[in-house]
Amino acid sequence: MTTPDTDTLSPFDACWLAEAMRLHALDTADPAWPASPGAAPDAAAILALTRTLAQQHGYAERVQRWHRHAGWLLSGLGLLAVLAGFAAGMTLVGGASRSVNVLWALLGLIGVHSVALLFWLLLGQAGGGAAGRLWLALLQRWGLGASPLPGTPDPLGRALPALLARDGLGRWWFGMITHTLWLLALTAALLALLAVLSLRSVSFTLETTILPPTVFASLVAGLGAAPAWLGFAVPTPEMIETALSSAAAQDVAAGRIWASWLCGCVLVYALLPRVFAFLVCQTLLRRRRARCQPALHLPGFALLPGLQPASPGIIDPAPAPQASGRVAPLHHVHSRGSLLAGLELGADMSWPPRGMELQGMVAVEDLVDTREQRRALLARLKSAPPTRLLLCVDGRLSPDRGSLRVLVDCSFFAGELRVLLLPANCPPERRAAWQQGLADIGLGNERVFTDAALAGGWLNPHD
Amino acid sequence: MTDTARPTVLRIAVVGHTNTGKTSLLRTLTRDSHFGEVSARPSTTRHVEGVSLGIGATPVLDLYDTPGMEDSIALLETLHAQASGSGQRLDGPARIQQFLHSGAAAGRFEQEAKVLRQLLQSDAGLYVIDARDPVLAKYRDELEILASCAVPLLPLLNFVRDARASEAAWREALARLGLHVVVSFDTVAPARGGERALYERLATLLDTRGLALLRLAEHHEQEALNRRGAATQALADLLIDVAACRVKVAHGDDAAVRERALADLNAAVRGREQACVDALLALYRFDRADLDAAHLPLSDGRWQEDLFDPATLTALGITLGSGAAAGAAAGFGIDLMLGGTTLGSGAAIGALLGGGLPTLQRFGRRLLRGVGQTLNSAVTGSRYLRVDESILRVLLTRQVQLVLALEARGHAAVERIVLPQSLQTDLWQGALPAALQRCREYPAWSSLRGEGHWSPARQLMQERIAEATLRAIARSTGASPS
Numbered sequence A: 001m002t003t004p005d006t007d008t009l010s011p012f013d014a015c016w017l018a019e020a021m022r023l024h025a026l027d028t029a030d031p032a033w034p035a036s037p038g039a040a041p042d043a044a045a046i047l048a049l050t051r052t053l054a055q056q057h058g059y060a061e062r063v064q065r066w067h068r069h070a071g072w073l074l075s076g077l078g079l080l081a082v083l084a085g086f087a088a089g090m091t092l093v094g095g096a097s098r099s100v101n102v103l104w105a106l107l108g109l110i111g112v113h114s115v116a117l118l119f120w121l122l123l124g125q126a127g128g129g130a131a132g133r134l135w136l137a138l139l140q141r142w143g144l145g146a147s148p149l150p151g152t153p154d155p156l157g158r159a160l161p162a163l164l165a166r167d168g169l170g171r172w173w174f175g176m177i178t179h180t181l182w183l184l185a186l187t188a189a190l191l192a193l194l195a196v197l198s199l200r201s202v203s204f205t206l207e208t209t210i211l212p213p214t215v216f217a218s219l220v221a222g223l224g225a226a227p228a229w230l231g232f233a234v235p236t237p238e239m240i241e242t243a244l245s246s247a248a249a250q251d252v253a254a255g256r257i258w259a260s261w262l263c264g265c266v267l268v269y270a271l272l273p274r275v276f277a278f279l280v281c282q283t284l285l286r287r288r289r290a291r292c293q294p295a296l297h298l299p300g301f302a303l304l305p306g307l308q309p310a311s312p313g314i315i316d317p318a319p320a321p322q323a324s325g326r327v328a329p330l331h332h333v334h335s336r337g338s339l340l341a342g343l344e345l346g347a348d349m350s351w352p353p354r355g356m357e358l359q360g361m362v363a364v365e366d367l368v369d370t371r372e373q374r375r376a377l378l379a380r381l382k383s384a385p386p387t388r389l390l391l392c393v394d395g396r397l398s399p400d401r402g403s404l405r406v407l408v409d410c411s412f413f414a415g416e417l418r419v420l421l422l423p424a425n426c427p428p429e430r431r432a433a434w435q436q437g438l439a440d441i442g443l444g445n446e447r448v449f450t451d452a453a454l455a456g457g458w459l460n461p462h463d
Numbered sequence B: 001m002t003d004t005a006r007p008t009v010l011r012i013a014v015v016g017h018t019n020t021g022k023t024s025l026l027r028t029l030t031r032d033s034h035f036g037e038v039s040a041r042p043s044t045t046r047h048v049e050g051v052s053l054g055i056g057a058t059p060v061l062d063l064y065d066t067p068g069m070e071d072s073i074a075l076l077e078t079l080h081a082q083a084s085g086s087g088q089r090l091d092g093p094a095r096i097q098q099f100l101h102s103g104a105a106a107g108r109f110e111q112e113a114k115v116l117r118q119l120l121q122s123d124a125g126l127y128v129i130d131a132r133d134p135v136l137a138k139y140r141d142e143l144e145i146l147a148s149c150a151v152p153l154l155p156l157l158n159f160v161r162d163a164r165a166s167e168a169a170w171r172e173a174l175a176r177l178g179l180h181v182v183v184s185f186d187t188v189a190p191a192r193g194g195e196r197a198l199y200e201r202l203a204t205l206l207d208t209r210g211l212a213l214l215r216l217a218e219h220h221e222q223e224a225l226n227r228r229g230a231a232t233q234a235l236a237d238l239l240i241d242v243a244a245c246r247v248k249v250a251h252g253d254d255a256a257v258r259e260r261a262l263a264d265l266n267a268a269v270r271g272r273e274q275a276c277v278d279a280l281l282a283l284y285r286f287d288r289a290d291l292d293a294a295h296l297p298l299s300d301g302r303w304q305e306d307l308f309d310p311a312t313l314t315a316l317g318i319t320l321g322s323g324a325a326a327g328a329a330a331g332f333g334i335d336l337m338l339g340g341t342t343l344g345s346g347a348a349i350g351a352l353l354g355g356g357l358p359t360l361q362r363f364g365r366r367l368l369r370g371v372g373q374t375l376n377s378a379v380t381g382s383r384y385l386r387v388d389e390s391i392l393r394v395l396l397t398r399q400v401q402l403v404l405a406l407e408a409r410g411h412a413a414v415e416r417i418v419l420p421q422s423l424q425t426d427l428w429q430g431a432l433p434a435a436l437q438r439c440r441e442y443p444a445w446s447s448l449r450g451e452g453h454w455s456p457a458r459q460l461m462q463e464r465i466a467e468a469t470l471r472a473i474a475r476s477t478g479a480s481p482s
Helices: A011-028 A043-056 A059-093 A102-123 A130-142 A155-166 A169-199 A213-229 A237-244 A252-290 A371-383 A401-411 A428-440 A452-459 B022-030 B072-086 B092-100 B110-120 B137-147 B167-176 B194-205 B207-244 B255-283 B288-293 B310-315 B322-326 B345-354 B356-380 B389-408 B434-439 B456-477
Strands: A099-101 A203-205 A313-316 A338-343 A362-368 A388-394 A416-422 B010-016 B048-055 B058-065 B124-130 B153-158 B246-250 B332-335 B382-387
Touching: A011 A043, A011 A059, A011 A155, A011 A252, A011 B255, A043 A059, A059 A102, A059 A130, A059 A155, A059 A169, A099 A102, A102 A169, A102 A213, A102 A252, A130 A155, A130 A169, A130 B456, A155 A169, A155 B456, A169 A252, A203 A237, A203 A252, A213 A237, A213 A252, A237 A252, A313 B110, A338 A371, A338 A401, A362 A371, A371 A401, A371 B072, A371 B137, A388 A401, A388 A452, A401 A416, A401 A428, A401 B072, A416 A428, A416 A452, B010 B022, B010 B110, B010 B207, B022 B048, B022 B058, B022 B124, B022 B153, B048 B110, B048 B207, B058 B207, B072 B092, B072 B137, B092 B110, B110 B137, B124 B137, B124 B194, B137 B153, B137 B167, B153 B167, B153 B194, B194 B207, B207 B255, B207 B382, B207 B389, B207 B434, B207 B456, B246 B255, B255 B382, B255 B389, B389 B456, B434 B456
Parallel strands: A099 A203, A338 A362, A338 A388, A388 A416, B010 B058, B010 B124, B124 B153
Antiparallel strands: A313 B048, B048 B058, B246 B382, B332 B382
């Protein structure tokens, strides 16, 4: 129809929309919505946000539609109740026969109602208010219109029972609907009764097969006691006797008194309790609906866009790729011999490496870790550059620019530099990272050993 | 920008050697598996990126991911050279500032300069350590450089549960550098309560400003509880959908028709289970795309096994229900009792004696329904297929396994979720929860084959089943989610 005026949303509708948007967020988990651990801001912020989002996704309009349908449906059911009540009243006192069994008529008018009211009182949350439940079930089926999320249960349809159950609204709401319909039916029945009694001459009788007459006397007097406070007449024992004897004719005054008693009973035992129950339900429902709050602790609200703190994002972009230089090409050096050195090896590894057979011409440098040790290694290489230099690195660590630069620096003071990755069983992704890093500084795979025996063989002089 | 615009927000720089798990830590703390880029390669992160953690939309903490330190030995040498070259006696921060204004900070050490610049602007630094690495000189130099920024540093030992981890050696080395408050935190599989421990340690370094961190930790714990509550709601929803579902098979139908009905129901239940998996993944902020790439969970291995295969049940330690034992189709009770209402006289008496009014009411409904269906069945000669109790147990067990795995999983984890091959726990020892039994009487509540009927009564049962499940999980694991 028109754009829903969300400024005048009732607290209940606002909560309903909030709950629906929460379910919507959980159902879609839209990756475009930024994920962040923030949640549960204050209720006003959630309601304001869900209101806007609900409008965007068409939920707000569907809630309006639901209310329209709810009204129509209630009017339809109310019309049925009026017709049924009127028909019942007409049938019970206005049938073809001019004589009416007064207790039978009373039972027909208030019997079902009393049982239903008793059930409503006793069952409460679990099953009372059947008419209200029917009303809601019909609305769930036809009142909501198409969901924006086909294929998944409609968030709006799921949100309503959740809300009704959570805040205990259901009992009072269904009760109010049920009582409304009963009130309409009973009023119609009472009007039918009055119409018949106004326009037709009815003689009231009492009939029995097994009961003694004294039962009727106490029953009529007992039932009439409460209406009598409101000014309704109570038939005298003589009138009861007359009504019991089918032969005697009823005078007009007695008929009036019976009519007054019957109407008084319907009013006091049917209409007034319903009016009272209706008012209780209406008051409680109104109060609770006005107090409705979104259940902020439930997850899903955090998925809504706009409910997370804004993150600073990238505040300092990545620099241009930084090289560690490249190793020196193979070159001739004056001194002879080979050198074995270990760079930043873990203490758990044996040194020199296990499985490496070394001959006398191979010098073994201590493990290199600190700045001073790095300097010492470079000084030794400068003073006596070896033909072959094998540097062992810990393949379980991550290669970094610093370590790679040590390799580059050393390569300038050796005929050929090769690298051994230790231990043999280092994690494959780390080994791959080393091989990539070494390739970047010019040490291709042919110059990187992963086997200590092979590396030892290369290191031993063989000319 | 951040300094002036958000003065009350704590700023924490996450620093460390390259490839120690800085970005992973941020992913786990923010519960965002899309933050930054994570790989086994070193130097994956080379920029500085901030992310906010808050209570609601109010930011409490800005965490900054920084590039790895790679060349600390040379950098420290440079710092020393600059300090002695200047001829002045400079304190730590002044020396760092001097370096940041020098040419080296824009050249060879540009990456390290970004780290130092960020740390100087932060209230504290989290120094992430791969505890599997030996305590090398380069790490000590790194710490010396970072310490000279005069910003409180909290060393964080990652991967301490690895066999190679040398936690004691690290703690000793850190103590020698004057860093006595250390926290262990596994970014991939954080220990229960690990996040709180981290924030508490961090708070001790920040004096009164640290109180905000404690509030944040509390908030996150509450959220974890809420998530578990919502997960059990999703589970209860699944169980109601499956338990209430009922498929009519006409009496005259031949075996092929019945087989087809079985297959349809099978597919519907599995589709519904996948939907629940998706809902749980969304709830815990994991990606279905990630899971698919890692062959998870329904398309691989045990999960793909036929839900109605007796082997699946035995693997989960669930004994077959009567319907399945009867044989024709494992897992399905072909309900010969006309619509599933078994009205033995014992049940009637039990209801009358034991339950009081609610039971009577339910019993009355059951009686009415039973009568209605008896008539219906007598007229049309139809039977009903419904999902056996043991399948409900399988569904529950699998989803609970998934929930527990998701709760224990850090958002940095890239490996697939490995659920125990056989969880020998039947969460519901004995009978199904009464609420779930009751749902079996309401086929309209199932959204498995159609819209489903969302009534307050269904909602009430869902809450009760969720509560029962929550208690069962707590009983079997003895654990709260955080």
